[in-house]
Amino acid sequence: xxxxxxxxxxxxxxxxxxxxxxxxxxxxxxxxxxxxxxxxxxxxxxxxxxxxxxxxxxxxxxxxxxxxxxxxxxxxxxxxxxxxxxxxxxxxxxxxxxxxxxxxxxxxxxxxxxxxxxxxxxxxxxxxxxxxxxxxxxxxxxxxxxxxxxxxxxxxxxxxxxxxxxxxxxxxxxxxxxxxxxxxxxxxxxxxxxxxxxxxxxx
Numbered sequence: 001x002x003x004x005x006x007x008x009x010x011x012x013x014x015x016x017x018x019x020x021x022x023x024x025x026x027x028x029x030x031x032x033x034x035x036x037x038x039x040x041x042x043x044x045x046x047x048x049x050x051x052x053x054x055x056x057x058x059x060x061x062x063x064x065x066x067x068x069x070x071x072x073x074x075x076x077x078x079x080x081x082x083x084x085x086x087x088x089x090x091x092x093x094x095x096x097x098x099x100x101x102x103x104x105x106x107x108x109x110x111x112x113x114x115x116x117x118x119x120x121x122x123x124x125x126x127x128x129x130x131x132x133x134x135x136x137x138x139x140x141x142x143x144x145x146x147x148x149x150x151x152x153x154x155x156x157x158x159x160x161x162x163x164x165x166x167x168x169x170x171x172x173x174x175x176x177x178x179x180x181x182x183x184x185x186x187x188x189x190x191x192x193x194x195x196x197x198x199x200x201x202x203x
Contacts, residue, residue: 022046042096058133064199072193079106088120091151096120099128124152127189132160145169155189164201
């Protein structure tokens, strides 16, 4: 006997690239709650993005970055919130995005109402990181980084381990490209934070 899935059961969804499924923020929240193993995003036009699981190399690089960011946060006592790649944010343009790592200043976080902090906080982080994986196109990540900057991010790093290249984005400035740098500074956004890229490239 074939059983009909209930509304609470999780089902696998496969969409060809040519099909763009458009959903409301409320529908996105429901999908995310019932598909916690998937990394979902929503564009500002309502298109659903289903990101595949990362491979072991990308997963290891993400952890190594998060450890360095967390150690900085713990050792300096810098006020603010740090988040991992599973955290989604509702940007001012309506998109729901999940950077690979991010930081929000305490002042901006405290200015949010309890409703704005609900589930996918209504804020664009001050600092965002995107780490390219084999399933990512460089163009898509560049467009995503541009979106962060346009929506309030003050510093963004796009890390490409395949080319050992970094693209640094800041508001009102052209993107700065560094080829095989050994380290990166958090500048005035993350005072005292220095990322050891040799640890990231060598996953």
